[in-house]
Each structure stands twice: as structure tokens, then as C-alpha cells.
Amino acid sequence: MRKVLVKKKRYVDSVSLMSVAGRVNELEGVENSEVAMATIINQRVLKEEGYELPSDITPDDLVIAVDCESEKRCDEAIQAAMDIIDRKNVESDVEFTSLDDAELKAETFDLCQISLPGEYVYTEAIKALDKGLDLFIFSDNVTLDEERKIKEYGKKKGKLVMGPDAGVGLINGVAFAAGSMNSFGPVGIVGASGSGAQEVACLIEHRGLGVSQIIGTGGRDLYPEIGGITMLEGIEALEKDDNTKVIVLVSKLADINVMDKVLYRADECKKPVIAIFLGSDESLFEKHKVEAAFSLEEAGLKAVEKITGVKQDPQFSDEEIKQLAKEEVAKLPLERKYFRGLYCGGTFTEEGLLYFSRHNKNILLHSNLSNKYAEKLADSHKSVGHTILDMGAEDFTAEAPHPVFNPELRLKRLREELKDPEVGVVLLDFITGPGVARDPIGSHAKEIKKLRDSGLPVIFIANICGSDNDPQNIKEKVKLLKDAGVIVTGSNYESAKIASAMMDELERRQVNG
Amino acid sequence: MDKKMKVINIGISSFYDALAEQGVEVAQIDWKPPVKINDELANKVKEIMASDFAEKMNKANDDAVNMLINADPVWVGVDLAGNVIEGLDDYTVTHSGPPISFDEMVMLHQRGMVSACLFEGWAKTEEEALELIKSGKIKMISALDTNTVGAGTGIITKNVAMIIVKDRHNGKVTATFPAEGIKFQGGFCGWGLYSKEIAENLYYMRDHLLPPMDKVAKNKGGLPLKPILAESMQMGDENHTRQSAADLLFEHQILLDMAKIDDMPRQQVLDSMNYIVETPRFFHCFGQGASRAANLGNVGREYSTMVTAVCGNGVRFGIKIAALGDEWFETEAPYMTGQYTSSKFTIDDQLPWIGDSCVVECAGLGGLAAAASPIVCNLRGMTLKEAIGQTREMEKICISKNYNYPIPNLDFDFLPSGIDMMKVIETGICPCIHGGMFNKEGGLIGAGMARVPMECFEKAFKAYCEKYGL
Structure with missing residues (x-):
């Protein structure tokens, strides 16, 4: 519908007006808009476009004409145009063009966060270190050679270099990139896996404690070419940090020599250290004093135990999980026989796959990832049997924004999966924080509720890796999920345990008929 | 923990928002990729x-x-393009941009060429004009290969009236096409449109609107343009996309002189004044003439x-x-x-x-x-x-x-x-x-x-x- 607002005798320079309509057109539900002085020519143009103008309109009047899907959208669009014209919500922040900008006084800052295309990172990173700033580098696609040089230079300058490819960090109470705003507490974390480190931090927070720092090293810090420079620096920093009582090291399985080097350094640490190298077995820790963990959940709970001295149990006991799986799966029609894990966290996908491959040994798993845990899908866009997807992997993010930053991609896949009459169980992980999608959970919960209300017999399992302090308000979102009939677990590991038990049930039913 | 963090964010602006939301003092760098050097x-x-x-x-x-x-551009009067532009003889048309053949031209230029033939009476119909052009009889020259400027499509023929600017420093003379007035924002000289009305307007400009201007320029012994350019640049013009200040300064210089014209019909003078005042960015052609004249010296x-x-x-x-x-x-x-x-x-x-x-x-x-x-x-x-x-x-x-x-x-x-x-x-x-x-x-x-x-x-x-x- 079309709506026209005329501001009598309101003059705005035509040049200033030219950009207003373009910005209004970007708003949701706006088909077209024109914002102009009502000159004779403009009146003609507006009439040609089908807008009705009041008969007393004169060239001295400002006219805002909008064509939107609803009256409400029209009003919003008109308001938005007026806000732009009246310069409401305009940040008067000075923008700077480079670190060298004299007015910026870069030297007076503490840290520089970089999220540029990889090829440009090196130059800016060195510049920032020269200005005496710590670094948090979110960018990927930095060459290993450049990464090593940046990290060595940082070490020489006594500066912390987090990343490249660091997804999560919490430094002096400030969350970076996709990180959560975890409460302050006695556990310090150094993580080569961003989501892994955040999962540990959130588990600790949900048990009433908090974290001192989360130092994200970047995903390749434990490659032989880098040699764990940042992880070693991170251990050093946390060892000196008075607020840190216990240290947790989080990584995926990495180069054996580098892991050993890190563990030797950790052995010498004056503070208790818990380490997890997701996918490793006990032999890795044989020669070391460091306490080993084999799931993110275990790492988090052990850290809490170290501080409180009280044994920590997962939310669901093994017996409860078995019972839950049995009861829920029994409600599904027999033809619903497959599991679909739609992950957006890379480490969470891996932790899930790892668990399933160890506990559902005779079940064939499919995945878009190539690894020893599952068969690679011929087409990532088509699930087969039991499928576990890392939707943050390149085969998906090449087409659309990463689902952690924009839920659309996974929502679309979820709708597709639910059209498959053989799907019985769906797993979702959620990541919250000030730097990620504003409402990843609500959008999924709404979709699930709609489908369940229409009688769709599918089991949903979900967990949220996030802090209660995050702007997404996860307490409320847990309620939304539960209202939609979703089983909300305490950790990614627990989600995997439940999914695994359900897969067993699904298979058993097929065998028993 | 006691110290409040101060952070610089280079890259994704939502990360800036996320930091600001946490109450962190944060500066955003509006980073641009470095230029590529050969x-x-x-x-x-x-x-x-x-x-x-x-x-x-x-x-x-x-x-x-x-x-x-040191350029010293002066508006000296109005004249026919054919009298001032070098090489603009019969059956010759200028166009904007580097030289190009009729077949390669964009539609606007092609249509401009046809319009030019009709305007000059070299052809009676579009078909005739096309035949004439295809026969090779029409000479097409790049405006910047001679002493004019092809603003827009730059289609100019000898009978179009032009603004004449002389650079008193280097002696070069240029002719530029004046804007066609508010009703004809689209004439073939500028924006590549053509109609009978537009053609008639071109004659109307030549015979009616521009002669009083010519008279004023001559009476004044030429109007120096540099002061107008210089002052308008201090008043918010960059004199390409915007001439708001220059237009006013120009009008301030000539309107009184126009009003004093006593040997031309009153209505003609008033029409001319009205045309100058009503036409947005009227000064643009003067700035172009001045710029071109200075550059011709190089x-x-x-x-x-x-x-x-x-x-x-x-x-x-x-x-x-x-x-x-x-x-x-x-x-x-x-x-x-x-x-x-x-x-x-x-x-x-x-x-x-x-x-x-x-x-x-x-x-x-x-x-x-x-x-x-x-x-x-x-x-x-x-x-x-x-x-x-x-x-x-x-x-x-x-x-x-x-x-x-x-x-x-x-x-x-x-x-x-x-x-x-x-x-x-x-x-x-x-x-x-x-x-x-x-x-x-x-x-x-x-x-x-x-x-x-x-x-x-x-x-x-x-x-x-x-x-x-x-």
C-alpha cells in the first residue's frame, strides 16, 4: 500500500535528500520510497509512480512517499525517513581511516581487533604491535608464514597475539568476536578452539563460577609451523594473573610435538592445569602431570571441582538419558528412523562426531566434513541416513553468512530436513554473545513450535553455548525452546550423548521391526 | 580487571557495535584496501x-x-558554434569522449547524430539522416579534439549557440553549450534526448534567450570568471556536481546589467533573465569553458x-x-x-x-x-x-x-x-x-x-x- 506524508514548509537541501530514499528502501517490507521537495517536476514524478498528493501541496513542502507491504511498514518507513532527515540516531563518533591517523592516538589504546580479509592482516597487525597494542585477529586466510611472523613479533614486543582465526576471546571482562560475556571468576582459559573454549567457560558459569580471561590462540596455533607460540604465552600470562586460580587448555587434536611442548610447559605451571585435546586418548597424557579431560563438559566440570572441591555431575545421568531416549523414540512412527545433527559450531560438530563414532560403532554416519568418523556426503545439500553437518564449513558459508552470525542458512536447512519423512531426531547447537546473531534461538524455536503444533512427530535436542549476561537473554530463550517441546541439554557433549542413545533406539527398532 | 579496556576495531562493524554495547571505549577504523601499484x-x-x-x-x-x-578566463559573449569551434563546418558533429565510430556508439550518441542532422536540416527524416551518416558524409569529431567541451553526449553542430570563454593568459578561446532551461533538461546537446520541441528550443535559445546575454557580456567588456570560481569554492561548490554558490555569484554580476539593456524588447530581456535564474547549475558551462581554455594551453x-x-x-x-x-x-x-x-x-x-x-x-x-x-x-x-x-x-x-x-x-x-x-x-x-x-x-x-x-x-x-x- 502507498502512503504519503507532506511536511508543509519544511525545507531540506535536495542534495541532502537524495540519499534518504535509498536508505529507507533498504528497510524490511518497503517496496519503494521517494523523499523529495515537492517541486513541480517531483510532483509529476510522484504522480506517475502512482502516489496521491494532497491538492494544497506546494514546492515549499517536503514530501515523503512510501509503498510498503502494510500500513505499519508505511508508518515505520515514514518515521525512518524523518529520523534520517532530522539526524536522529546519528552517532557523532569520529571515524578514523587508519591506525596512523594522528587524531586517533592509537598508542593510548590497549587492544586492536582485526577482522579484515586475510591478505591485509599482516600489515595492520605489525602496525598495531608497533603502537604497543595487544591483538585479537578474527580473520582467517592469513598465511602460516605471516601468522608465525606476527606472533614472534608480538612475543618480542611483549604483546599478546590472539588469532589469526580466533573466534572467541574474553579479555579483562570484554568479549571479542563471537565470544560470550561470561561472569568474572577464578578460571583462566587458553583455547585454540574458540567454541570449545566458550563451551568450557559457559559450563563453569552455569555452575555458579566464572572466568578470569579467555585467551583465544587461533585455530592453527598448535600447527608445527607456529609451535603453539600463543598458547605458551597464554599459559605464562595466566600463571602471572592473580585472578586466575585454575587454568584450562582447550584444543582440537593437534601436532603431537607441539601438544607435548605445551603439556611440558603446563606441567611446570604453578597453578593447576586441566587440558583437553579433543579426539586424543589417554596415552597423550601419560608422561604429564596435567589433568586430562576428554570432553568439553568434563574439562569445565573438572575446573569447577578444582575450585569448589565439590564433585560435579552432568545435568542428565546416563540412566536418565537411556530412559529418555527410549520413551521419546517410542512415540515416533516407525518410518522416522534417522538422526540429523545441524551444527553451527565447528568444534561442536567434531565433538559430536567423535562421540557417535565411539559409541554408535555399527551405525553408518554421514557428514559434509571429511574425516575418519563419518562417510563424506556426495552433496552437502542432501542429507543421507544419519547425517551430521557442520554448517559453518566452507561448503555452506561460501553461499551465505555463517549461521552463528545469521541464522537464515540453518533455518532453511532445518525446514528442508523436516520435509524428509524419515527424519526422527534433530540436534541443534546455539552460540550467543554480543558479536553474533541477535536472535538465533527465538527464530528456530518459533519454527519448531509451528511444526510441532501442526503435529510433526520429530524429537529436537538443543543446547546453548552462551552466558546469562549475553544480550540474547538465554534464560528466556531456554523457556521458548522448552515450550516448543525441545529437549534442552546442559552441554554439547550431553546433546551428543542423548542423540547417540536415540540413534541406538532408532536402529534397534528397525532391526526388531 | 581494574583497568577499563580501550579497543580499536578494524573490520567488521558489528564487532564495533558489540564492543560499544559492552560499554567499551572503542574506535572504529574505516579501513580501505591499499591501492594496487604496478x-x-x-x-x-x-x-x-x-x-x-x-x-x-x-x-x-x-x-x-x-x-x-595563472589562467584568466573571461566570458566574452555568445556565438554560433560554427564561428568559434575549430573544424565545425557543414556536415560536422562533435560528440563527447574519445573518438568512436557510429556503429560502436551507444544509443544516445547515435540518436544525437541523427538529431543533429535533422536540426541542421541536412536530412528531412530519421531514415534520411541514417543514410547520410552511413554514407560517410557526416564528419564526427571528438569535442576534446577541438576547442569545445562535450558535456553529456556533447552533440554540437555549427548552428548551436554557445557560451564563449577566452583565457586572457594564454589566448585560447572555447565554446561550451549552455544548459537548456528547466523545461528542456534533456535536449540533444546535453542528455541525449531529442524531440521537435527540443530542437525548436535550441533555435529559441539562439535567437531569443541568448542575445541579451551576449549584449551584457560585450557591454561589460567580458566577465572575469576566476573570481566567481574562487569565491564559490569557499561557499560549498566543487564546481562539477554543484554550482549553487557560483550560480548566485554569476547572477549577481550580470542581472543588473541585463535590466539596464534598453535597445532590446523588454520581454526578451526578461525571458533571458528568467532563463538564467531558473536553470539549475547554469554556471557549469562557464566553469567547463574556463577549465578547457586553460588546458588547451598545455x-x-x-x-x-x-x-x-x-x-x-x-x-x-x-x-x-x-x-x-x-x-x-x-x-x-x-x-x-x-x-x-x-x-x-x-x-x-x-x-x-x-x-x-x-x-x-x-x-x-x-x-x-x-x-x-x-x-x-x-x-x-x-x-x-x-x-x-x-x-x-x-x-x-x-x-x-x-x-x-x-x-x-x-x-x-x-x-x-x-x-x-x-x-x-x-x-x-x-x-x-x-x-x-x-x-x-x-x-x-x-x-x-x-x-x-x-x-x-x-x-x-x-x-x-x-x-x-x-
Whole structure:
């Protein structure tokens, strides 16, 4: 519908007006808009476009004409145009063009966060270190050679270099990139896996404690070419940090020599250290004093135990999980026989796959990832049997924004999966924080509720890796999920345990008929 | 933990928002990718600059830029194009941009050629005009190969009345086409439209609107344009996309004199005054004439690497370098980025760069003068600081500064002048040019900016090296 607002005798320079309509057109539900002085020519143009103008309109009047899907959208669009014209919500922040900008006084800052295309990172990173700033580098696609040089230079300058490819960090109470705003507490974390480190931090927070720092090293810090420079620096920093009582090291399985080097350094640490190298077995820790963990959940709970001295149990006991799986799966029609894990966290996908491959040994798993845990899908866009997807992997993010930053991609896949009459169980992980999608959970919960209300017999399992302090308000979102009939677990590991038990049930039913 | 973090964010702006939301003191850097430099050519430039040859080149460039700085453009009157433009004889039509054949031309130019034949009476019908053009009888010349400027489509024939500007410093005379008035924003000389009414208007301008102006110019003994340009640059114009101040200053100079005309019909004088006042950006053609006249004094200046012309024909974009005379160095015409006049337009409606009006950039106005006109830059969403940044960037590729243009936003520092091919190649910075966006179907649909493509400079540089055995 079309709506026209005329501001009598309101003059705005035509040049200033030219950009207003373009910005209004970007708003949701706006088909077209024109914002102009009502000159004779403009009146003609507006009439040609089908807008009705009041008969007393004169060239001295400002006219805002909008064509939107609803009256409400029209009003919003008109308001938005007026806000732009009246310069409401305009940040008067000075923008700077480079670190060298004299007015910026870069030297007076503490840290520089970089999220540029990889090829440009090196130059800016060195510049920032020269200005005496710590670094948090979110960018990927930095060459290993450049990464090593940046990290060595940082070490020489006594500066912390987090990343490249660091997804999560919490430094002096400030969350970076996709990180959560975890409460302050006695556990310090150094993580080569961003989501892994955040999962540990959130588990600790949900048990009433908090974290001192989360130092994200970047995903390749434990490659032989880098040699764990940042992880070693991170251990050093946390060892000196008075607020840190216990240290947790989080990584995926990495180069054996580098892991050993890190563990030797950790052995010498004056503070208790818990380490997890997701996918490793006990032999890795044989020669070391460091306490080993084999799931993110275990790492988090052990850290809490170290501080409180009280044994920590997962939310669901093994017996409860078995019972839950049995009861829920029994409600599904027999033809619903497959599991679909739609992950957006890379480490969470891996932790899930790892668990399933160890506990559902005779079940064939499919995945878009190539690894020893599952068969690679011929087409990532088509699930087969039991499928576990890392939707943050390149085969998906090449087409659309990463689902952690924009839920659309996974929502679309979820709708597709639910059209498959053989799907019985769906797993979702959620990541919250000030730097990620504003409402990843609500959008999924709404979709699930709609489908369940229409009688769709599918089991949903979900967990949220996030802090209660995050702007997404996860307490409320847990309620939304539960209202939609979703089983909300305490950790990614627990989600995997439940999914695994359900897969067993699904298979058993097929065998028993 | 006690210390409040201060963070600089380079990159994704939502990360800036996330930090600000946490109450962190955060500065966002509006980062742009570094310019790409052709190392081989850039090294060659450095080599030349370090050689004995540089002395001759620098001297020539000083002379060239002084031709701009010392320019003394004066509006001397109105005359028929055929009387002033060199080579504009019968059956000759100028067009904008580097030379191009009829078959290669964009529709606007083709239609302009046909319109020109009808206007001059060389053909009675469109079919006849097309036949005439295809027979090869119509000579098509690039406006910037002679002493005019092809603004828009630049279609000009001998019977079109033009504004005549003479540069008293170098003696060069140019003729530029005056805007056609508010009802005819689309005449064939400018924006590539044609109709019987538009043609009649061209005669009306020649016979009715422009004679009183000619009289005033002659009565005044010529109107110096430099003071108007200089003052308007301090009042928010960059004199390419915006002439709001220049229009007023110009009118202030002539309207009283027009009112005093006593040997012409009263109504004619009033119509003429009305035409001047009503036409937006009326002064544009004067600025173009002044810029072109100054640059004509540099065409063929031995050793000088200064750019004397940049323009497009909707297909190709071309530049000229002082020492290389009238040789063109061309590549594909770029698209402009900016704002459309109506949100119904998109890039699909837009024609690649067409028009010669960036002769004004060659004289240090327009894109080089962004700092003088933040309001024009704001069209493209730029802040004052970014507008200043654009001029500061242009300084890096200019020979000198022009003390005629002290700019308040630059704390009265002077605008850069004289684009130097050598500096463009050495720095990788391409000149910013402002201009109007054209609809493929004709008509002006927006305003914005483009960069002169680097390929033009690379080709010109190679030709320069060849010419001087470098």
C-alpha cells in the first residue's frame, strides 16, 4: 500500500535528500520510497509512480512517499525517513581511516581487533604491535608464514597475539568476536578452539563460577609451523594473573610435538592445569602431570571441582538419558528412523562426531566434513541416513553468512530436513554473545513450535553455548525452546550423548521391526 | 580487571557495535584496501625521476600547472558554434569522449547524430539522416579534439549557440553549450534526448534567450570568471556536481546589467533573465569553458606529464597527456557510484561514463576539490572528514597547489591542481572524478563519482617512454 506524508514548509537541501530514499528502501517490507521537495517536476514524478498528493501541496513542502507491504511498514518507513532527515540516531563518533591517523592516538589504546580479509592482516597487525597494542585477529586466510611472523613479533614486543582465526576471546571482562560475556571468576582459559573454549567457560558459569580471561590462540596455533607460540604465552600470562586460580587448555587434536611442548610447559605451571585435546586418548597424557579431560563438559566440570572441591555431575545421568531416549523414540512412527545433527559450531560438530563414532560403532554416519568418523556426503545439500553437518564449513558459508552470525542458512536447512519423512531426531547447537546473531534461538524455536503444533512427530535436542549476561537473554530463550517441546541439554557433549542413545533406539527398532 | 579496556576495531562493524554495547571505549577504523601499484611501472617512474631527464620534465610540469594557476578566463559573449569551434563546418558533429565510430556508439550518441542532422536540416527524416551518416558524409569529431567541451553526449553542430570563454593568459578561446532551461533538461546537446520541441528550443535559445546575454557580456567588456570560481569554492561548490554558490555569484554580476539593456524588447530581456535564474547549475558551462581554455594551453607541451583531458563516450574512457598532444589513451569506461535522483533507478539503467565535463577536474575542480564541497560528497554517504580525505589523496597525484583556492575546510590550505601521470603510476592512486549519471535511454538519473581507470595511465606512460626513449 502507498502512503504519503507532506511536511508543509519544511525545507531540506535536495542534495541532502537524495540519499534518504535509498536508505529507507533498504528497510524490511518497503517496496519503494521517494523523499523529495515537492517541486513541480517531483510532483509529476510522484504522480506517475502512482502516489496521491494532497491538492494544497506546494514546492515549499517536503514530501515523503512510501509503498510498503502494510500500513505499519508505511508508518515505520515514514518515521525512518524523518529520523534520517532530522539526524536522529546519528552517532557523532569520529571515524578514523587508519591506525596512523594522528587524531586517533592509537598508542593510548590497549587492544586492536582485526577482522579484515586475510591478505591485509599482516600489515595492520605489525602496525598495531608497533603502537604497543595487544591483538585479537578474527580473520582467517592469513598465511602460516605471516601468522608465525606476527606472533614472534608480538612475543618480542611483549604483546599478546590472539588469532589469526580466533573466534572467541574474553579479555579483562570484554568479549571479542563471537565470544560470550561470561561472569568474572577464578578460571583462566587458553583455547585454540574458540567454541570449545566458550563451551568450557559457559559450563563453569552455569555452575555458579566464572572466568578470569579467555585467551583465544587461533585455530592453527598448535600447527608445527607456529609451535603453539600463543598458547605458551597464554599459559605464562595466566600463571602471572592473580585472578586466575585454575587454568584450562582447550584444543582440537593437534601436532603431537607441539601438544607435548605445551603439556611440558603446563606441567611446570604453578597453578593447576586441566587440558583437553579433543579426539586424543589417554596415552597423550601419560608422561604429564596435567589433568586430562576428554570432553568439553568434563574439562569445565573438572575446573569447577578444582575450585569448589565439590564433585560435579552432568545435568542428565546416563540412566536418565537411556530412559529418555527410549520413551521419546517410542512415540515416533516407525518410518522416522534417522538422526540429523545441524551444527553451527565447528568444534561442536567434531565433538559430536567423535562421540557417535565411539559409541554408535555399527551405525553408518554421514557428514559434509571429511574425516575418519563419518562417510563424506556426495552433496552437502542432501542429507543421507544419519547425517551430521557442520554448517559453518566452507561448503555452506561460501553461499551465505555463517549461521552463528545469521541464522537464515540453518533455518532453511532445518525446514528442508523436516520435509524428509524419515527424519526422527534433530540436534541443534546455539552460540550467543554480543558479536553474533541477535536472535538465533527465538527464530528456530518459533519454527519448531509451528511444526510441532501442526503435529510433526520429530524429537529436537538443543543446547546453548552462551552466558546469562549475553544480550540474547538465554534464560528466556531456554523457556521458548522448552515450550516448543525441545529437549534442552546442559552441554554439547550431553546433546551428543542423548542423540547417540536415540540413534541406538532408532536402529534397534528397525532391526526388531 | 581494574583497568577499563580501550579497543580499536578494524573490520567488521558489528564487532564495533558489540564492543560499544559492552560499554567499551572503542574506535572504529574505516579501513580501505591499499591501492594496487604496478611495481614494474612504478620502479620505472622512480628511475626516470632520479635521472637527468627529470629536470626537463619537472620544468615542463611547472609551466603546465602555472598555466592553470595563472589562467584568466573571461566570458566574452555568445556565438554560433560554427564561428568559434575549430573544424565545425557543414556536415560536422562533435560528440563527447574519445573518438568512436557510429556503429560502436551507444544509443544516445547515435540518436544525437541523427538529431543533429535533422536540426541542421541536412536530412528531412530519421531514415534520411541514417543514410547520410552511413554514407560517410557526416564528419564526427571528438569535442576534446577541438576547442569545445562535450558535456553529456556533447552533440554540437555549427548552428548551436554557445557560451564563449577566452583565457586572457594564454589566448585560447572555447565554446561550451549552455544548459537548456528547466523545461528542456534533456535536449540533444546535453542528455541525449531529442524531440521537435527540443530542437525548436535550441533555435529559441539562439535567437531569443541568448542575445541579451551576449549584449551584457560585450557591454561589460567580458566577465572575469576566476573570481566567481574562487569565491564559490569557499561557499560549498566543487564546481562539477554543484554550482549553487557560483550560480548566485554569476547572477549577481550580470542581472543588473541585463535590466539596464534598453535597445532590446523588454520581454526578451526578461525571458533571458528568467532563463538564467531558473536553470539549475547554469554556471557549469562557464566553469567547463574556463577549465578547457586553460588546458588547451598545455596540449602538446613537450616533456610535460600533466593530464589535459579525461572523458568517456559510454563505451571507452580516454585521457590525454600534455606532451603527447592529441593522442588518446583508452580503456573501457567505468561506472559511477553515487546517488540516483529517484530510487526507481539501478545500475541496470546506468550508462558507463559518458561526457567531457571532467575537464574541470583537469583544472583542479570537481573530484579534486571534494574538501570544498562536503555536501556533494555526502551524496555518497561521505563525512566531512572523508571529503577532506579525498582532496588530500588527490594532492598525492598533483603537481602543485592552486593558491587561488584557499578552502575553509582545509584550514585555508589550497586545492591541488595538475594531475601528474607519473605520480598516478607511482602511487597507484587514480584521480577521482565527479559527474552526472546517465540513463541508457537518455536523461540524467543521478550524480556520483568514478576513478579514472589506471589502464589509461599505463598506456600513456608507455607511449611517453617510447617518445622520449626512456
